[in-house]
Amino acid sequence: MSRVDQIGWQAQSKTGVIAAGGAGAVAAGIEILGQGGNAADAAAGAIIALNVTDHGACSIGGEVPVLVWDGNVVKSLSGQGRAPLSPEAIAWYMEHGIPDRDIKMAPVPSVMDLCITLLQQYGTQSFAAIVAPTLALLDKGEEAWHPDLARTLRRMVEEEHRATGNRQEKLQAACDHFYGRRAEHGDIAEDLEAFYVEHGGFLRRADLAAHRTLIEEPVAVDYRGYQVYKCGPWTQGPYLCQALRLLEGFDLKGMGHCSADYVHAVVEAMKLAMADRDAHYGDPLFVDVPMNALLSDEYTQLRQPLIDMGQAALDARPGDPLGMKAVQEGGAFRPGVGGTTTCVVADRWGMVVSATPSANVYHAGGTGSTGVSYGNRLRSLNTTPGHPNCIAPGKRPRITLTPTMVLKDGAPATCKIRRP
Template sequence: MNLLARRILYLTLACTRLAVAQPISETKPLATKPAGSIVGQWQSSGTNGAVAAGGAEAVEAGVAILRDGGNAADAVVATILAQCVTDANQFCFGGEVPILVYDAKRKVVEVLAGQGAAPRLATREHFTRPGGIPASGIEAAAVPATLDVCLTALDRYGSKRFAEVVAPALRILDRGEYAWHADLARTLRRLVAAERLSDDRRRGLRLVADYFYRGPIAREIDAWSRANGGLIREVDLATHVTRVEDPVMIEYRGHVVAKCGPWTQGPALLEALQILEPFDLATMGHNRPDAIHVTVEAIKLAFADRDVYYADPLFQRVPLNALLRPEYASMRRALINMNQASLEQRPGDPVGGKPLLAEAESRHGLEGPSIDTTTCLAADAEGNMMAATPSGWSGVLAGSTGVWLGSRLQSFNTWEGHPNCIEPGKRPRITLTPTIVLKDGRPRIAVSVAGGDLQDQVTLQMLLDLIDFRLSPAEAVTAPRFVTHHFLGSFRQTPPKLGSLDIGDEVEASTLTDLRIRGHHLNVLKPPFGHPVVIRIDPDSKRIEAAGDPKAKRHASAY
């Protein structure tokens, strides 16, 4: 046995504790109160770097990494790890984080698929019982993905060690505001100790991953899960991997919009943009009746296709190229009646080349609203850009590890033959959907939104506000918004609310009256709904503008 192997064995034996079954807590404590110098700061600009996210202390952590010579990848990972504490009522260490990356060195956009799969025991047969897949609790957990996607981002694009980027999270945890803080801090320090077994940065990152997914932490989670009726086993953790994938991209008014694949709802945004492109939205007017109406109708058509076709492409053949053909968008566009709101779900037939799918199924499940998800963006002076959507909630605390698990399996269904039917090893089709926009080959815009099925609807409005209506990031995140629930809900397949239109109470009364006349079922609400953050880079001055909706307690900092 060589020296390195002996050291690893010694650390494993020294740090492994007997996993004792503990009572499962169903209530997660609220996040810690932000106490950083940027509390209340929701917009900022600079030329060296920027972070826009949820918790103020998490944003501060990311900007501190930038100031210390780190790049956008280092900053986004530091922010995400801190958000496990500052945004703990929206995101957890055992959750998931899809990340879009623009790598300035190679001039490419890549996807880090930070979504865990269903455990091997999570079969359709297991959940075909009264109640189906639960909305919360131990059986709703997918394999934790947060740590591995963060390590992959550091390994592939970053410059810092794990110990450096996790230090801000540890400082927050060491305040010990909740009992689980001490346990998570202990787990993170065990991971830092594993990293120190190698002086090589990238090798150290792999030791961190091995310690959590294939070492002592995995064994502790396995023992706890077995003792408490959970489905996750050591083999599920050991075989987890963060896939690096190509993004899905389309052109819109001279911009290239990049999204994650159809294991997310992201491509629905691209379909909606293609449907909208021939319309002169700027002439229609910002938040005027025609612009709102046509945008909502495009969303309805795109989401109808999402509900029928989207799933993990490793398990299902998703007709994505056909869905995003301009000819298909033209057929779908012709279904929009500018004088009448649609009151029915209308999926199309992209493979058959038809605007409507014959004999479309209409199935739905139980109510299962989601209150999770936060936001995270970063950019640096070298032109790197990161967009992430961290999430995870309603799960349980995995024993004494301090690791909260998420409840993402509820985004599956149990309908035999449906593309998104649950299978072991399969990723659920999720709502998490970061966005990066290029122009002339360089990153121009990044968007992240919290809000479940509302995420791409609000992202669509951010892009239209920035591109068509020429608003600033600060104006876009604070402008009145509107969303529909004219789709199958992504959490336990909530029944659609056909013709629904939730709209901010700041919208002019005459516009509301016009929309009612067209048949929209209006629900006038006080903001916020959908919680956006935006970063925009000026290609000439290189100035970086960052903003987050202050009513949704988003924060931004640049320097």
């Protein structure tokens, strides 16, 4: 592996550039690029390594939304786990709420399927190749769960080696071994299910087997000549597109960069966009999110006057994009006050991958025999009947994680955008 003591949170080489949370994950990405891998290969390897270097901020049992520019188009990969499929589980949540500090708050682990989908659709390397740097980190055994996760990854590598067929089929075999999609005993899904049952969770093998990473169209707006892309409304990402549309009506350059007026206008636009996020966003596989209306000229022009340059708004004020009203009747409310990491890779061939791994790992919950910890992302759903983000069987939470891709004149723009 590249010398970690010479690498910070970002590094570049003759084969590409990477920025990520932990130095060990950055080194993993640089190593994969140096061995001929592309941005997708390096991103997949770095994301898995981040689950060691940045554990707590992210986890194999967590989530990672991704945007990919392949030189032609931008696509969104939904690395987000879902709620249990069991109607009885959903009924329990509706009666008792979605708990904190309990395995019932954990969604289906999504990171492995995301990384293997990334390799299958955009990469060139094997699972064994991209996971090798992570195994080197785990073999140091600095945490009690490291040997367990190393064993889990090696079981996937062994399944890849045993499988027949082409590279994609071998990758699929490794993934299926984790998620229990084949009728076999002794797979990783069996161990995960045993852990869920032991600790009183609702997730089962069927939930794992049903999980798939969806490749979707991103939400995009043109802002002053820049094309800004975000993942769909199963994340909070489109709020940035809404905020940028609102800011089209303000002379930010004339205000002066980071002047009081500049900061005020940006913050107030974000408040309005986030109020719409809370009122209207949810998993579009379950609810009709009025994204076109939210980004429309008419709705934007209705909302822009709500930004008062003389004072800050104290209330969240969602609008009514279908009824074309600036503020939704009875919609204003006073919001309450509530770890994530990052991975961005660009290669010599022009591919760019932007990912936002996370988990909010519940450390006290342990990892069981697999070394796979879990987070609390189901708490991003709610139990309000009729709300777009209300929990339902197999539903994705509307998460805050939100990678960004910016193009100008049909190519990735050179700009600094920090996560999330």
